[in-house]
Amino acid sequence: MSCTSHLLIAGSSFYHGCFQLILSRQSLLLRRFSSRPQISHSLQESYRLLQLSDDGHSSPLQVKEAYLRLAKLYHPDSGAPTADAGLFAQVEEAYRAVLAHQSKIKQPDEGKEVEEEDKSTGTALQHRHYLSYEGVGTGTPSQRERQYRQVRVDRASEQVLNYRQREHERAAAAEGALVERDMRQRSRKIKITQAVERLVEDLIQESMARGDFRNLSGAGKPLNKFEHNPYADPMTHNLNRILIDNGYQPPWVVTQRDIREKAAHIRKRLLEGRSRLADPMTPKEHSQWEQLCASVEEELVNLNKMVDNYNLVVPMLKMQMVHFSLTREIERAVNGAHQHRLELQREKEKERERRKEEKKKANAAMRPQSGKQGLVSWMKNLLRSEN
Numbered sequence: 001m002s003c004t005s006h007l008l009i010a011g012s013s014f015y016h017g018c019f020q021l022i023l024s025r026q027s028l029l030l031r032r033f034s035s036r037p038q039i040s041h042s043l044q045e046s047y048r049l050l051q052l053s054d055d056g057h058s059s060p061l062q063v064k065e066a067y068l069r070l071a072k073l074y075h076p077d078s079g080a081p082t083a084d085a086g087l088f089a090q091v092e093e094a095y096r097a098v099l100a101h102q103s104k105i106k107q108p109d110e111g112k113e114v115e116e117e118d119k120s121t122g123t124a125l126q127h128r129h130y131l132s133y134e135g136v137g138t139g140t141p142s143q144r145e146r147q148y149r150q151v152r153v154d155r156a157s158e159q160v161l162n163y164r165q166r167e168h169e170r171a172a173a174a175e176g177a178l179v180e181r182d183m184r185q186r187s188r189k190i191k192i193t194q195a196v197e198r199l200v201e202d203l204i205q206e207s208m209a210r211g212d213f214r215n216l217s218g219a220g221k222p223l224n225k226f227e228h229n230p231y232a233d234p235m236t237h238n239l240n241r242i243l244i245d246n247g248y249q250p251p252w253v254v255t256q257r258d259i260r261e262k263a264a265h266i267r268k269r270l271l272e273g274r275s276r277l278a279d280p281m282t283p284k285e286h287s288q289w290e291q292l293c294a295s296v297e298e299e300l301v302n303l304n305k306m307v308d309n310y311n312l313v314v315p316m317l318k319m320q321m322v323h324f325s326l327t328r329e330i331e332r333a334v335n336g337a338h339q340h341r342l343e344l345q346r347e348k349e350k351e352r353e354r355r356k357e358e359k360k361k362a363n364a365a366m367r368p369q370s371g372k373q374g375l376v377s378w379m380k381n382l383l384r385s386e387n
Contacts, residue, residue, distance in 0.1 A: 043101055046094035060102060067095040216246065255310040256321075262303050263324060266296055270333035275340040297326050 047054040050066045074088040137147030277285040
Protein backbone atom coordinates (compact mmCIF):
# COMPACT_ATOMS: atom_id res chain seq x y z
CA MET A 1 0.00 0.00 0.00
CA SER A 2 2.81 2.26 0.80
CA CYS A 3 4.48 1.52 -2.55
CA THR A 4 1.31 2.26 -4.41
CA SER A 5 0.91 5.50 -2.57
CA HIS A 6 4.48 6.45 -3.32
CA LEU A 7 3.95 5.71 -6.99
CA LEU A 8 0.83 7.78 -7.06
CA ILE A 9 2.54 10.66 -5.35
CA ALA A 10 5.50 10.50 -7.74
CA GLY A 11 3.20 10.42 -10.78
CA SER A 12 1.21 13.31 -9.49
CA SER A 13 4.41 15.33 -8.93
CA PHE A 14 5.60 14.50 -12.49
CA TYR A 15 2.32 15.62 -14.03
CA HIS A 16 2.45 18.74 -11.84
CA GLY A 17 5.93 19.54 -13.12
CA CYS A 18 4.87 19.07 -16.75
CA PHE A 19 1.89 21.31 -16.19
CA GLN A 20 4.07 23.99 -14.65
CA LEU A 21 6.47 23.74 -17.60
CA ILE A 22 3.60 24.25 -20.05
CA LEU A 23 2.33 27.18 -18.02
CA SER A 24 5.80 28.76 -18.00
CA ARG A 25 6.11 28.43 -21.79
CA GLN A 26 2.68 29.99 -22.28
CA SER A 27 3.65 32.84 -19.97
CA LEU A 28 6.84 33.41 -21.98
CA LEU A 29 4.86 33.52 -25.21
CA LEU A 30 2.37 35.91 -23.66
CA ARG A 31 5.18 38.13 -22.42
CA ARG A 32 6.75 38.14 -25.85
CA PHE A 33 3.51 39.06 -27.54
CA SER A 34 2.71 41.61 -24.84
CA SER A 35 6.16 43.26 -25.28
CA ARG A 36 5.35 43.91 -28.93
CA PRO A 37 4.20 47.57 -29.35
CA GLN A 38 0.58 48.15 -30.13
CA ILE A 39 -0.24 49.61 -33.59
CA SER A 40 -3.05 52.11 -33.86
CA HIS A 41 -5.82 51.83 -36.39
CA SER A 42 -4.56 54.86 -38.37
CA LEU A 43 -1.07 53.37 -38.54
CA GLN A 44 -2.50 50.07 -39.75
CA GLU A 45 -4.33 51.97 -42.48
CA SER A 46 -1.02 53.63 -43.45
CA TYR A 47 0.65 50.20 -43.78
CA ARG A 48 -2.28 48.92 -45.83
CA LEU A 49 -2.21 52.03 -48.04
CA LEU A 50 1.46 51.34 -48.76
CA GLN A 51 0.55 47.70 -49.43
CA LEU A 52 2.75 46.44 -46.56
CA SER A 53 2.07 44.04 -43.69
CA ASP A 54 0.83 45.83 -40.57
CA ASP A 55 3.02 43.83 -38.18
CA GLY A 56 5.71 46.54 -38.30
CA HIS A 57 8.51 44.23 -39.49
CA SER A 58 8.95 45.81 -42.91
CA SER A 59 12.44 47.08 -43.57
CA PRO A 60 13.11 50.76 -44.51
CA LEU A 61 14.15 49.61 -47.98
CA GLN A 62 10.78 47.85 -48.47
CA VAL A 63 8.92 50.93 -47.25
CA LYS A 64 10.86 53.16 -49.66
CA GLU A 65 10.30 50.85 -52.61
CA ALA A 66 6.56 50.72 -51.84
CA TYR A 67 6.39 54.51 -51.64
CA LEU A 68 8.25 54.98 -54.95
CA ARG A 69 6.04 52.44 -56.68
CA LEU A 70 2.88 54.20 -55.53
CA ALA A 71 4.35 57.66 -56.29
CA LYS A 72 4.94 56.66 -59.91
CA LEU A 73 1.31 55.67 -60.13
CA TYR A 74 -0.40 58.58 -58.36
CA HIS A 75 1.97 61.59 -58.68
CA PRO A 76 0.24 64.48 -60.58
CA ASP A 77 3.33 65.07 -62.77
CA SER A 78 3.95 61.42 -63.62
CA GLY A 79 1.75 61.51 -66.73
CA ALA A 80 0.24 58.14 -65.85
CA PRO A 81 -3.50 57.57 -66.36
CA THR A 82 -3.80 56.71 -62.64
CA ALA A 83 -2.41 60.10 -61.52
CA ASP A 84 -4.38 61.51 -58.61
CA ALA A 85 -3.23 64.43 -56.45
CA GLY A 86 -5.47 63.56 -53.48
CA LEU A 87 -4.46 59.90 -53.39
CA PHE A 88 -0.79 60.85 -53.73
CA ALA A 89 -1.13 63.16 -50.73
CA GLN A 90 -2.55 60.26 -48.70
CA VAL A 91 0.33 57.99 -49.79
CA GLU A 92 2.89 60.60 -48.82
CA GLU A 93 1.26 61.10 -45.41
CA ALA A 94 1.19 57.34 -44.84
CA TYR A 95 4.89 57.07 -45.83
CA ARG A 96 5.86 59.70 -43.28
CA ALA A 97 3.77 58.00 -40.56
CA VAL A 98 5.38 54.61 -41.26
CA LEU A 99 8.88 56.11 -41.17
CA ALA A 100 8.13 57.79 -37.86
CA HIS A 101 6.78 54.52 -36.45
CA GLN A 102 9.81 52.53 -37.59
CA SER A 103 12.19 55.06 -36.08
CA LYS A 104 10.48 54.50 -32.71
CA ILE A 105 10.41 50.69 -32.75
CA LYS A 106 14.05 50.04 -33.69
CA GLN A 107 15.23 46.77 -32.13
CA PRO A 108 18.04 46.97 -29.58
CA ASP A 109 20.18 44.63 -31.64
CA GLU A 110 19.86 46.86 -34.65
CA GLY A 111 21.03 49.83 -32.56
CA LYS A 112 23.98 47.78 -31.37
CA GLU A 113 24.87 46.90 -34.96
CA VAL A 114 24.77 50.57 -35.94
CA GLU A 115 26.97 51.52 -33.01
CA GLU A 116 29.41 48.75 -33.88
CA GLU A 117 29.48 49.95 -37.49
CA ASP A 118 30.18 53.50 -36.37
CA LYS A 119 32.94 52.28 -34.06
CA SER A 120 34.48 50.25 -36.85
CA THR A 121 34.32 53.27 -39.16
CA GLY A 122 35.93 55.51 -36.58
CA THR A 123 38.63 52.97 -35.72
CA ALA A 124 39.73 52.35 -39.28
CA LEU A 125 43.39 51.91 -40.04
CA GLN A 126 45.40 55.10 -39.75
CA HIS A 127 46.81 54.99 -43.25
CA ARG A 128 43.28 54.92 -44.75
CA HIS A 129 42.59 58.40 -43.36
CA TYR A 130 45.13 59.97 -45.70
CA LEU A 131 44.13 58.40 -49.02
CA SER A 132 42.04 61.51 -49.97
CA TYR A 133 41.50 65.21 -49.09
CA GLU A 134 45.27 65.79 -49.40
CA GLY A 135 45.82 64.16 -46.03
CA VAL A 136 43.89 66.91 -44.17
CA GLY A 137 41.71 66.27 -41.12
CA THR A 138 40.85 63.40 -38.83
CA GLY A 139 37.73 61.42 -37.96
CA THR A 140 35.02 60.08 -40.23
CA PRO A 141 35.03 60.82 -43.98
CA SER A 142 32.23 63.38 -43.60
CA GLN A 143 34.15 65.18 -40.84
CA ARG A 144 37.34 65.13 -42.88
CA GLU A 145 35.44 66.52 -45.88
CA ARG A 146 34.16 69.46 -43.84
CA GLN A 147 37.65 70.08 -42.49
CA TYR A 148 39.10 69.95 -46.01
CA ARG A 149 36.51 72.47 -47.27
CA GLN A 150 37.40 74.85 -44.45
CA VAL A 151 41.09 74.44 -45.27
CA ARG A 152 40.42 75.29 -48.93
CA VAL A 153 38.41 78.37 -47.91
CA ASP A 154 41.22 79.55 -45.65
CA ARG A 155 43.75 78.91 -48.41
CA ALA A 156 41.70 80.91 -50.94
CA SER A 157 41.28 83.80 -48.47
CA GLU A 158 45.02 83.86 -47.86
CA GLN A 159 45.73 83.94 -51.60
CA VAL A 160 43.29 86.85 -52.06
CA LEU A 161 44.94 88.77 -49.22
CA ASN A 162 48.40 88.16 -50.67
CA TYR A 163 47.25 89.31 -54.11
CA ARG A 164 45.76 92.50 -52.67
CA GLN A 165 48.91 93.17 -50.69
CA ARG A 166 51.05 92.79 -53.83
CA GLU A 167 48.74 95.13 -55.75
CA HIS A 168 48.91 97.74 -52.99
CA GLU A 169 52.69 97.51 -52.92
CA ARG A 170 52.86 97.83 -56.70
CA ALA A 171 50.52 100.85 -56.66
CA ALA A 172 52.55 102.46 -53.88
CA ALA A 173 55.76 101.90 -55.85
CA ALA A 174 54.20 103.39 -59.00
CA GLU A 175 52.91 106.38 -57.01
CA GLY A 176 56.33 106.90 -55.52
CA ALA A 177 57.87 106.85 -59.00
CA LEU A 178 55.33 109.43 -60.20
CA VAL A 179 56.03 111.67 -57.22
CA GLU A 180 59.78 111.42 -57.83
CA ARG A 181 59.31 112.25 -61.51
CA ASP A 182 57.10 115.24 -60.63
CA MET A 183 59.72 116.47 -58.20
CA ARG A 184 62.43 116.24 -60.86
CA GLN A 185 60.26 118.10 -63.38
CA ARG A 186 59.37 120.76 -60.83
CA SER A 187 63.01 121.30 -59.85
CA ARG A 188 63.94 121.51 -63.51
CA LYS A 189 61.27 124.16 -64.12
CA ILE A 190 62.48 126.12 -61.11
CA LYS A 191 66.05 126.01 -62.41
CA ILE A 192 64.94 127.15 -65.87
CA THR A 193 62.83 129.97 -64.37
CA GLN A 194 65.70 131.15 -62.23
CA ALA A 195 68.07 131.05 -65.19
CA VAL A 196 65.61 133.05 -67.33
CA GLU A 197 65.14 135.60 -64.55
CA ARG A 198 68.89 136.02 -64.20
CA LEU A 199 69.23 136.42 -67.96
CA VAL A 200 66.45 139.05 -68.06
CA GLU A 201 68.00 140.89 -65.14
CA ASP A 202 71.39 140.89 -66.89
CA LEU A 203 69.84 142.21 -70.09
CA ILE A 204 68.03 144.97 -68.21
CA GLN A 205 71.24 146.01 -66.46
CA GLU A 206 73.13 146.08 -69.78
CA SER A 207 70.39 148.18 -71.37
CA MET A 208 70.45 150.60 -68.45
CA ALA A 209 74.23 150.86 -68.73
CA ARG A 210 73.92 151.66 -72.45
CA GLY A 211 71.29 154.32 -71.69
CA ASP A 212 68.40 152.66 -73.53
CA PHE A 213 65.92 153.73 -70.83
CA ARG A 214 66.88 157.42 -70.70
CA ASN A 215 64.52 158.59 -73.46
CA LEU A 216 61.29 157.07 -72.10
CA SER A 217 58.26 159.34 -72.27
CA GLY A 218 57.28 158.67 -68.67
CA ALA A 219 60.73 158.86 -67.12
CA GLY A 220 60.68 160.65 -63.76
CA LYS A 221 56.90 160.88 -63.70
CA PRO A 222 54.63 159.07 -61.20
CA LEU A 223 52.81 156.02 -62.41
CA ASN A 224 49.12 156.33 -63.17
CA LYS A 225 46.76 154.22 -61.11
CA PHE A 226 45.54 151.41 -63.32
CA GLU A 227 42.22 149.69 -63.11
CA HIS A 228 42.20 146.59 -60.94
CA ASN A 229 42.04 143.26 -62.80
CA PRO A 230 40.72 140.47 -60.52
CA TYR A 231 41.99 137.77 -62.93
CA ALA A 232 45.67 138.82 -62.87
CA ASP A 233 48.34 139.68 -60.38
CA PRO A 234 48.47 143.48 -59.75
CA MET A 235 52.20 143.67 -60.44
CA THR A 236 51.86 141.69 -63.68
CA HIS A 237 48.88 143.80 -64.73
CA ASN A 238 50.75 147.08 -64.11
CA LEU A 239 53.84 145.87 -65.97
CA ASN A 240 51.72 144.87 -68.95
CA ARG A 241 50.07 148.28 -69.00
CA ILE A 242 53.45 150.00 -68.89
CA LEU A 243 54.69 147.92 -71.81
CA ILE A 244 51.54 148.58 -73.83
CA ASP A 245 51.71 152.33 -73.21
CA ASN A 246 55.30 152.39 -74.47
CA GLY A 247 54.47 150.56 -77.69
CA TYR A 248 55.53 147.06 -76.68
CA GLN A 249 53.70 144.13 -78.26
CA PRO A 250 54.13 140.47 -77.28
CA PRO A 251 55.64 138.20 -79.94
CA TRP A 252 52.41 136.21 -80.35
CA VAL A 253 50.47 139.42 -81.08
CA VAL A 254 52.94 140.42 -83.79
CA THR A 255 52.87 136.90 -85.26
CA GLN A 256 49.09 136.86 -85.24
CA ARG A 257 48.98 140.17 -87.12
CA ASP A 258 51.48 138.93 -89.71
CA ILE A 259 49.48 135.72 -90.23
CA ARG A 260 46.26 137.65 -90.82
CA GLU A 261 47.89 140.08 -93.24
CA LYS A 262 49.56 137.31 -95.23
CA ALA A 263 46.35 135.23 -95.35
CA ALA A 264 44.38 138.26 -96.55
CA HIS A 265 46.99 138.92 -99.26
CA ILE A 266 46.84 135.28 -100.48
CA ARG A 267 43.05 135.30 -100.59
CA LYS A 268 43.02 138.58 -102.49
CA ARG A 269 45.46 137.16 -105.06
CA LEU A 270 43.32 134.08 -105.61
CA LEU A 271 40.09 136.07 -105.80
CA GLU A 272 41.41 138.64 -108.26
CA GLY A 273 43.12 136.00 -110.39
CA ARG A 274 39.96 133.87 -110.60
CA SER A 275 37.70 136.85 -111.30
CA ARG A 276 39.89 137.90 -114.28
CA LEU A 277 39.38 134.48 -115.88
CA ALA A 278 36.27 133.44 -117.78
CA ASP A 279 33.74 130.90 -116.56
CA PRO A 280 34.25 128.28 -117.95
CA MET A 281 37.95 128.77 -118.48
CA THR A 282 39.77 128.21 -121.73
CA PRO A 283 42.84 125.91 -121.80
CA LYS A 284 45.14 128.92 -121.68
CA GLU A 285 43.29 130.42 -118.74
CA HIS A 286 43.28 127.03 -117.03
CA SER A 287 47.09 126.84 -117.23
CA GLN A 288 47.34 130.39 -115.83
CA TRP A 289 45.08 129.40 -112.95
CA GLU A 290 47.21 126.33 -112.19
CA GLN A 291 50.37 128.45 -112.11
CA LEU A 292 48.69 130.85 -109.71
CA CYS A 293 47.58 127.98 -107.45
CA ALA A 294 51.12 126.52 -107.42
CA SER A 295 52.63 129.83 -106.31
CA VAL A 296 49.92 130.24 -103.66
CA GLU A 297 50.64 126.71 -102.36
CA GLU A 298 54.27 127.65 -101.66
CA GLU A 299 53.11 130.72 -99.77
CA LEU A 300 50.65 128.61 -97.75
CA VAL A 301 53.48 126.29 -96.67
CA ASN A 302 55.36 129.24 -95.19
CA LEU A 303 52.15 130.56 -93.67
CA ASN A 304 51.46 127.23 -91.92
CA LYS A 305 54.98 127.32 -90.44
CA MET A 306 54.14 130.73 -89.01
CA VAL A 307 50.92 129.22 -87.58
CA ASP A 308 52.94 126.47 -85.85
CA ASN A 309 55.26 129.03 -84.27
CA TYR A 310 52.28 131.11 -83.19
CA ASN A 311 50.58 128.13 -81.51
CA LEU A 312 53.74 127.50 -79.48
CA VAL A 313 53.85 131.00 -77.97
CA VAL A 314 50.17 131.95 -77.71
CA PRO A 315 49.19 132.10 -73.99
CA MET A 316 45.62 130.81 -74.37
CA LEU A 317 44.58 127.52 -75.91
CA LYS A 318 41.38 128.88 -77.43
CA MET A 319 43.38 131.46 -79.41
CA GLN A 320 45.36 128.87 -81.37
CA MET A 321 44.92 128.66 -85.15
CA VAL A 322 44.54 125.80 -87.59
CA HIS A 323 46.49 125.31 -90.80
CA PHE A 324 45.37 126.96 -94.00
CA SER A 325 44.30 124.53 -96.73
CA LEU A 326 44.83 125.21 -100.45
CA THR A 327 41.62 123.36 -101.32
CA ARG A 328 39.52 125.52 -99.01
CA GLU A 329 41.11 128.71 -100.25
CA ILE A 330 40.52 127.74 -103.91
CA GLU A 331 36.88 126.91 -103.19
CA ARG A 332 36.50 130.21 -101.41
CA ALA A 333 38.02 132.10 -104.36
CA VAL A 334 35.84 130.25 -106.91
CA ASN A 335 32.69 130.92 -104.91
CA GLY A 336 33.50 134.60 -104.45
CA ALA A 337 34.67 135.24 -108.03
CA HIS A 338 31.17 135.93 -109.33
CA GLN A 339 30.42 138.36 -106.53
CA HIS A 340 33.79 140.03 -107.07
CA ARG A 341 33.02 140.50 -110.78
CA LEU A 342 29.71 142.15 -109.90
CA GLU A 343 31.46 144.44 -107.43
CA LEU A 344 34.05 145.37 -110.08
CA GLN A 345 31.30 146.17 -112.58
CA ARG A 346 29.55 148.33 -110.03
CA GLU A 347 32.79 150.16 -109.27
CA LYS A 348 33.40 150.70 -113.02
CA GLU A 349 29.89 152.06 -113.47
CA LYS A 350 30.35 154.37 -110.52
CA GLU A 351 33.65 155.53 -111.98
CA ARG A 352 31.97 156.24 -115.32
CA GLU A 353 29.21 158.19 -113.66
CA ARG A 354 31.77 160.18 -111.69
CA ARG A 355 33.72 160.99 -114.83
CA LYS A 356 30.55 162.07 -116.63
CA GLU A 357 29.65 164.36 -113.76
CA GLU A 358 33.13 165.85 -113.75
CA LYS A 359 32.96 166.42 -117.53
CA LYS A 360 29.58 168.11 -117.25
CA LYS A 361 30.86 170.39 -114.53
CA ALA A 362 33.91 171.27 -116.65
CA ASN A 363 31.73 172.08 -119.69
CA ALA A 364 29.40 174.18 -117.59
CA ALA A 365 32.35 176.16 -116.28
CA MET A 366 33.79 176.70 -119.77
CA ARG A 367 30.56 177.99 -121.37
CA PRO A 368 30.42 181.53 -119.77
CA GLN A 369 34.07 182.20 -120.55
CA SER A 370 33.60 181.26 -124.21
CA GLY A 371 30.57 183.60 -124.45
CA LYS A 372 32.49 186.56 -123.03
CA GLN A 373 35.43 185.97 -125.38
CA GLY A 374 33.04 185.90 -128.39
CA LEU A 375 31.47 189.28 -127.44
CA VAL A 376 34.86 190.92 -126.98
CA SER A 377 36.07 189.71 -130.36
CA TRP A 378 32.85 191.00 -132.03
CA MET A 379 33.29 194.46 -130.47
CA LYS A 380 36.90 194.59 -131.65
CA ASN A 381 35.94 193.64 -135.14
CA LEU A 382 33.17 196.28 -135.18
CA LEU A 383 35.58 199.06 -134.12
CA ARG A 384 38.06 198.03 -136.73
CA SER A 385 35.42 198.18 -139.46
CA GLU A 386 34.38 201.71 -138.45
CA ASN A 387 37.90 202.95 -138.52
